[in-house]
Amino acid sequence: MTNKRVEVYVLSGFLGSGKTTFLTQAIDYYTEAGRKPAVIMNEIGEVNLDGQLINNEVPMSELLGGCICCSSRGDLGLALKELITDEQPDLIFVESTGIANPMEIIDEVTDASLIFPLALSGIITVVDAPQLLELSRTSRGKTFRLMQEQIRCANLLLLNKTDLLETAAMQEVAELVQTWNPHADVRSTVFSRVDMELLEGLRDVAAGGPTQAESGDHAHSEHHHDHSHEAHYHHSHSHVMAYTHFFERAVDSEAFEQFVSRLPQEVYRAKGILSFTDTASRFLFQFAYREMDFIKITPQGQVPDVAVFIGENFSRDAVREELLKLEAMSDMPAVK
Numbered sequence: 228m229t230n231k232r233v234e235v236y237v238l239s240g241f242l243g244s245g246k247t248t249f250l251t252q253a254i255d256y257y258t259e260a261g262r263k264p265a266v267i268m269n270e271i272g273e274v275n276l277d278g279q280l281i282n283n284e285v286p287m288s289e290l291l292g293g294c295i296c297c298s299s300r301g302d303l304g305l306a307l308k309e310l311i312t313d314e315q316p317d318l319i320f321v322e323s324t325g326i327a328n329p330m331e332i333i334d335e336v337t338d339a340s341l342i343f344p345l346a347l348s349g350i351i352t353v354v355d356a357p358q359l360l361e362l363s364r365t366s367r368g369k370t371f372r373l374m375q376e377q378i379r380c381a382n383l384l385l386l387n388k389t390d391l392l393e394t395a396a397m398q399e400v401a402e403l404v405q406t407w408n409p410h411a412d413v414r415s416t417v418f419s420r421v422d423m424e425l426l427e428g429l430r431d432v433a434a435g436g437p438t439q440a441e442s443g444d445h446a447h448s449e450h451h452h453d454h455s456h457e458a459h460y461h462h463s464h465s466h467v468m469a470y471t472h473f474f475e476r477a478v479d480s481e482a483f484e485q486f487v488s489r490l491p492q493e494v495y496r497a498k499g500i501l502s503f504t505d506t507a508s509r510f511l512f513q514f515a516y517r518e519m520d521f522i523k524i525t526p527q528g529q530v531p532d533v534a535v536f537i538g539e540n541f542s543r544d545a546v547r548e549e550l551l552k553l554e555a556m557s558d559m560p561a562v563k
């Protein structure tokens with residue numbers, strides 16, 4: 228009976244670090260190996276855009292419009308139960324929002340494992356290595372502390388986007404991360420590519436190794452702290468905000484690119500699905516840590532033209548105004 232427990236992997240990492248990039252590869256790996264993966268995705272925006280990148284044969288449950296760690300306790304447990312009952316997967320990946328504190332999620336998964344046939348098998352944190360390095364040199368703010376927390380609880384750490392770093396800088400990030408979490412298996416990655424067999428080895432650690440034992444204690448004490456005192460940073464996501472824009476009209480691709488490149492520094496993540504007046508295909512657009520990326524897609528199901536902007540204390544109105552101006556230049560209707 229105990230062998231039949233569904234393996235649950237918590238995937239954490241700051242916004243845009245490469246979690247979905249990792250997830251698509253993990254899904255391919257397990258599907259090819261004849262095992263059935265399922266996914267729970269949590270997005271702070273009102274639509275799940277990352278889900279578009281996931282093979283539509285993979286059972287997926289969505290927790291939208293908020294952060295797992297702030298939404299009512301039990302939502303994640305319920306989603307896990309439903310997936311297990313309805314789909315009988317072999318393993319489940321829980322992709323948290325980039326702003327979630329994984330401690331709370333670990334807490335919920337372990338709570339659920341008391342009642343349902345599942346086991347927390349690994350905590351994988353994807354780190355945007357260049358971003359962490361810059362933050363460690365320049366700021367000690369909330370984002371930095373959240374990243375630190377996400378790194379501390381992992382048993383597999385992917386130092387991602389190393390294609391954007393020199394060797395010396397890479398060394399600096401690796402050392403930093405090692406001091407915060409000496410227990411984790413740390414790997415440098417480009418586009419989150421890693422030998423997926425590593426995941427198989429995580430189970431032993433998660434089953435009672437130092438990382439999990441520490442995280443467990445931590446989760447409980449932090450949790451207690453949150454509810455009894457002034458909101459702790461990871462529970463007050465008030466500094467992080469999102470604006471979701473549903474398009475009425477398709478916009479010009481170049482004008483849109485220019486608009487994205489002019490976004491204020493405070494907007495550190497944006498993504499969307501768009502139709503352009505000057506392209507035949509629709510595009511999934513990504514903006515993370517000031518880098519822009521457009522991928523041609525044919526969305527599954529009915530997905531409207533939409534873009535989500537995530538950042539700290541930026542003006543939603545200003546972003547909206549700019550987008551409305553772009554829309555005003557077009558007479559081609561958007562997909563709604």
Ligand SMILES: Nc1nc2c(ncn2[C@@H]2O[C@H](COP(=O)(O)OP(=O)(O)OP(=O)(O)O)[C@@H](O)[C@H]2O)c(=O)[nH]1
Nearest residue numbers: 242243244245246247248325388417418513515520
């Ligand atoms: N240069 C570079 N870009 C990368 C790498 N890994 C991922 N990216 C890009 O970074 C962007 C964000 O990647 P995602 O996998 O969507 O990140 P995420 O963590 O799922 O993002 P959220 O769901 O918003 O938190 C995409 O445009 C990726 O193509 C990398 O190693 N190097």
